[in-house]
Amino acid sequence: MQVPTPLHLKSSTQDIKNRFNNDVERFSNLETGQQTTIDAAYNLDLITEGIVQCHPQLSEVLDLGCGAGNFSLKLALQQPGFNSTLVDLSEPMLLKAKERMTGVLNGNITTIQSDIRALDLPGNYFDTIIATAVLHHLRDDEDWQMVFSKIHRWLKPGGSVWIFDLITHDNPQLNHFLYNNKYGNYLSALKDDHYKNAVFEYIDKEDSPRSLSFQTSLLKQVGFSSVEILHKHLCFASFVGFK
Known part of the structure; x- marks a missing residue:
């Protein structure tokens, strides 16, 4: 089994920004989402419909790492009256997200190019945060x-954060089974083993997910x-936290 890349050797913020700057169109499919992400389209619907059910009078929405805007756009198609704050490392992603939402969303669209770790936003301000x-x-x-502390601070009382992401498992054997074996088979079925290995390689280099329990x-x-x-x-999960 390959030894994981140590945290200090992972991709830099600039490396990640460069990759996403050159990958805008692949992140712009509202019907399928990311193919490498299991149940992407299902979770897109689940989260946006869940937000509408829990917050029928949305005012302020923050989309962290918005990419090309799939989740915010899907939400705007259901409830177009909120103000949207879009945050991403990549300026081309932000431009694409704003372009897609313009004319669909009735509220204001604010874009912020930033690493979320450096982000400074007002407290008790957002009804919901998408991450x-x-x-x-x-x-x-x-x-x-x-x-996580920032996200809690930025939300209004009663607000919520909606997360969908790659996860690990705390048990090493289970993690190997669900990630290397089962998810690996899923990736191979999309294209071939070469594709699977390429996806695993960039995940190891770029990402450092944590378990759902963590x-x-x-x-x-x-x-x-x-x-x-x-x-x-x-190795994918969606979950919601309420303030």
């Missing part, structure tokens, strides 16, 4: 603690009153 396929770029425990426990630790698991399939 999909972004938190796996965090590194050590300090990163995770800081970002993240849900941390949400409660930083102050969220309740956390609900929405969906889990192999």
